[in-house]
Amino acid sequence: MNFTRLRGLVRKESLQIIRDPSSIGIAFFLPVLLLLLFGYGVSLDARHVPLAVVVEQNSPQAMALVSGFKQSDYFLPVSMRSIQEAEQAMMQRQVDGIIWLRHNFAQELMTGSEAPVGVIVNGVDANKARLIEGYVTGVWYNWLERMTGEQGQQLKMPVTVEHRIWFNAEVNSRNYLVPGLIAIIMTLIGAMLTSMVMAREWERGTMEALMVTPVTIREITSSKIIPYFILGMGGMLLSVLMAVFLFHVPLHGSMWALLCSSSLFMFTAITMGLLISVAAKSQFVAGQIAIVITFLPAFILSGFVFDIRTMPVVIQWLTHLVAARYFVDILQTLFLAGNIWPLFLVNSAWLALMALFFLMIIKKKSHKLLE
Amino acid sequence: MLQKIFALMKKEFRTILKNKKTRMVLIVPPIAQILVFGYSASFDLNNVSYAVYNEDPGIASRQLLARFQGAKVFDSCVTVHHDGEIAPLINEKEVMLVLHIGPDFTRDISRGRPGKLQVILDGRNSNSAMISLNYVRNIVMDFNSHWAATHGGRHIPARLVVNSWFNNSLDSHWFIIPGIIALLALVVTLEVTALSVAKEREAGTFDQLLVTPMTPLEILIGKSLPGFIIGFIEATFIITMAILWFHVPFRGSFLVLYFGIFTFLLSAIGIGLMISSISVTQQQGLMGAFLFLVPAVILSGFATPIENMPQLVQYITYLNPMRYFLIIVRSTFLEGASFDLLWNLYWPMVLIGLATLTAAGLLFRNRMY
Numbered sequence: 001m002n003f004t005r006l007r008g009l010v011r012k013e014s015l016q017i018i019r020d021p022s023s024i025g026i027a028f029f030l031p032v033l034l035l036l037l038f039g040y041g042v043s044l045d046a047r048h049v050p051l052a053v054v055v056e057q058n059s060p061q062a063m064a065l066v067s068g069f070k071q072s073d074y075f076l077p078v079s080m081r082s083i084q085e086a087e088q089a090m091m092q093r094q095v096d097g098i099i100w101l102r103h104n105f106a107q108e109l110m111t112g113s114e115a116p117v118g119v120i121v122n123g124v125d126a127n128k129a130r131l132i133e134g135y136v137t138g139v140w141y142n143w144l145e146r147m148t149g150e151q152g153q154q155l156k157m158p159v160t161v162e163h164r165i166w167f168n169a170e171v172n173s174r175n176y177l178v179p180g181l182i183a184i185i186m187t188l189i190g191a192m193l194t195s196m197v198m199a200r201e202w203e204r205g206t207m208e209a210l211m212v213t214p215v216t217i218r219e220i221t222s223s224k225i226i227p228y229f230i231l232g233m234g235g236m237l238l239s240v241l242m243a244v245f246l247f248h249v250p251l252h253g254s255m256w257a258l259l260c261s262s263s264l265f266m267f268t269a270i271t272m273g274l275l276i277s278v279a280a281k282s283q284f285v286a287g288q289i290a291i292v293i294t295f296l297p298a299f300i301l302s303g304f305v306f307d308i309r310t311m312p313v314v315i316q317w318l319t320h321l322v323a324a325r326y327f328v329d330i331l332q333t334l335f336l337a338g339n340i341w342p343l344f345l346v347n348s349a350w351l352a353l354m355a356l357f358f359l360m361i362i363k364k365k366s367h368k369l370l371e
Numbered sequence: 372m373l374q375k376i377f378a379l380m381k382k383e384f385r386t387i388l389k390n391k392k393t394r395m396v397l398i399v400p401p402i403a404q405i406l407v408f409g410y411s412a413s414f415d416l417n418n419v420s421y422a423v424y425n426e427d428p429g430i431a432s433r434q435l436l437a438r439f440q441g442a443k444v445f446d447s448c449v450t451v452h453h454d455g456e457i458a459p460l461i462n463e464k465e466v467m468l469v470l471h472i473g474p475d476f477t478r479d480i481s482r483g484r485p486g487k488l489q490v491i492l493d494g495r496n497s498n499s500a501m502i503s504l505n506y507v508r509n510i511v512m513d514f515n516s517h518w519a520a521t522h523g524g525r526h527i528p529a530r531l532v533v534n535s536w537f538n539n540s541l542d543s544h545w546f547i548i549p550g551i552i553a554l555l556a557l558v559v560t561l562e563v564t565a566l567s568v569a570k571e572r573e574a575g576t577f578d579q580l581l582v583t584p585m586t587p588l589e590i591l592i593g594k595s596l597p598g599f600i601i602g603f604i605e606a607t608f609i610i611t612m613a614i615l616w617f618h619v620p621f622r623g624s625f626l627v628l629y630f631g632i633f634t635f636l637l638s639a640i641g642i643g644l645m646i647s648s649i650s651v652t653q654q655q656g657l658m659g660a661f662l663f664l665v666p667a668v669i670l671s672g673f674a675t676p677i678e679n680m681p682q683l684v685q686y687i688t689y690l691n692p693m694r695y696f697l698i699i700v701r702s703t704f705l706e707g708a709s710f711d712l713l714w715n716l717y718w719p720m721v722l723i724g725l726a727t728l729t730a731a732g733l734l735f736r737n738r739m740y
Contacts, residue, residue, distance in 0.1 A: 026658055040680070040684055041680040041681070115530075116530060116532045120535070126414065126546050127414035127498070127543050129541055130414075130505065136533075140529075158431075158515050161488050161511050165492045167494040171500065176497055196657065283570075285392045287566050287656065287657040288397075291562050291565075293400065295664065305674045306414065306674075307416070309464070310417050332496070
């Protein structure tokens with residue numbers, strides 16, 4: 001590797017970046033914009049769920065249950081006169097669930113024949129339906145306790161559940177989604193920055209011009225990696241700062257670990273983009289490949305929203321091919337749990353392995369072209 | 372006119388299909404992705420690995436734990452013998468939750484005091500944590516009513532009877548897989564259209580196209596049709612997979628669904644061509660495609676509900692055609708919805724399509740570069 005030549009190439013590449021501001025836009029403007037939009041937009045916590053409440057006959061017990069729903073932060077109850085009206089509202093997607101207390105509710109409560117509280121949820125969004133079910137159970141349980149308490153007896157449940165949720169006590173889904181978003185956005189940035197650069201040289205014929213100079217393939221590759229890596233790291237830094245200071249995701253791990261893993265991931269993402277570029281040799285194909293293989297796998301198979309641990313085993317193996325997976329794991333852990341070294345080292349090793357693998361293929365593919 | 376459009380369309384198809392790599396990109400990923408994503412994209416919990424730290428020698432704890440072993444959701448259980456083992460198990464993601472039963476559990480229950488089951492959960496994925504906690508609660512509730520019934524305890528005076536419409540077992544695949552139809556249709560149409568004009572601009576052949584007798588409208592139609600045809604074929608393929616392979620119930624009418632696909636493709640192609648005709652280079656085209664695709668997917672309601680977004684972001688999603696199509700495709704699959712429930716979802720997409728196509732047509736001639 002000749003450093004004078006490398007410096008020249010890096011300078012040329014940097015000038016090209018500066019003169020077409022779209023790359024700088026990709027690196028700095030894009031992560032900020034996307035993180036702003038998604039950081040506020042992406043959340044799985046159902047709040048203020050519109051709920052139809054049908055009370056066929058008023059009674060103190062029924063009123064107490066309804067007021068439990070009114071006080072809950074999770075629900076926006078709307079009173080409806082009949083179950084038909086409520087079902088109509090659900091069909092038209094005005095409410096996401098129905099609470100139905102039949103006319104003999106109070107009577108059944110008194111006689112101790114397990115009075116049914118009817119709950120109907122719209123199951124189209126199954127995850128939301130399940131969360132609503134959980135919240136309804138919570139309100140119902142509080143009401144039960146209070147009611148039996150007023151009657152002078154303590155509600156005796158043989159077993160009570162006490163839970164402690166580690167790392168995210170207030171169960172805020174944004175706290176784990178924002179670190180995941182950084183990984184996804186950076187995957188895109190890496191691919192967008194570099195997937196075209198080699199293909200462009202081939203298409204414009206400047207690659208052949210480079211070939212007749214004494215520069216080696218390794219120098220060309222390095223000169224493509226270095227400036228884009230620096231550019232990408234700028235965007236990465238901005239995103240991390242935004243996560244900490246704007247979205248207030250707690251950062252429990254060390255800054256150094258964060259910096260090391262971010263650089264490693266950025267490097268992997270950029271080599272992946274470069275590999276696409278080398279393999280495609282035309283910008284058109286490179287662009288198409290980049291659209292198809294970067295965003296969707298990073299979105300769905302990285303553990304960003306869909307938990308990898310619950311996927312079928314074969315798919316769990318497949319996720320090992322997605323670089324974002326390791327970074328999502330590292331980021332979620334570093335932010336929420338702290339420095340958990342075994343996890344950190346394993347994931348970093350995988351990332352390094354992937355980057356090496358990409359570099360090897362790039363080298364192999366490029367060599368063939370020189371002949 | 373038809374002949375000219377047909378000729379341009381033929382040429383477009385050739386550019387897309389002549390290259391072996393492009394052909395592969397159009398055919399292989401959608402098949403692979405519907406299979407992989409269909410199985411992987413789910414919020415349901417299966418095979419939850421958990422650990423048990425049981426200090427109680429009594430019978431009640433054994434009966435309770437047997438219920439966890441029998442539950443379909445829970446799988447592979449680790450036994451913990453002292454406090455210090457809990458943290459590493461959770462930290463390193465060996466288990467998702469730890470059940471801790473204190474030494475007095477059985478004694479408490481038999482004396483009529485509540486026995487405490489302590490659950491420690493990994494909150495790094497708070498959604499999984501909440502859902503698994505709900506499962507734990509359900510198991511405990513079942514145990515409670517069984518215990519009360521067999522040990523002469525007092526009845527619990529009320530019970531919840533939960534029914535869920537359209538998806539009785541709350542299988543979230545039924546929610547996600549129809550969404551994948553929208554996802555892949557969008558990706559494919561963008562792939563075909565977003566670089567098509569930029570490529571010709573960069574090569575200089577677009578100027579040649581402009582000086583032919585073809586009008587911008589004819590060029591527009593010729594450039595759109597391949598996207599339509601490929602989009603329809605791939606959407607049909609994915610719908611077939613969803614119904615026959617993944618057994619997602621289809622309760623609506625294909626007419627309603629395909630009218631939705633038509634309007635969705637119209638808007639997606641319009642956006643793709645507009646991006647393409649704004650761009651001077653293919654790199655800009657690619658950037659534009661991502662700049663639209665990524666927010667369109669993440670802010671569509673595909674994975675996280677639109678109702679959870681702040682009002683301002685919700686307003687932005689009105690510009691997103693995928694938002695409308697997702698509701699159409701899910702409603703036709705699960706709810707069996709008819710035109711009258713969905714009509715107000717079609718016209719925004721038509722509007723987006725017409726506006727972007729017009730913009731693309733105007734940009735053909737007037738874009739300076």
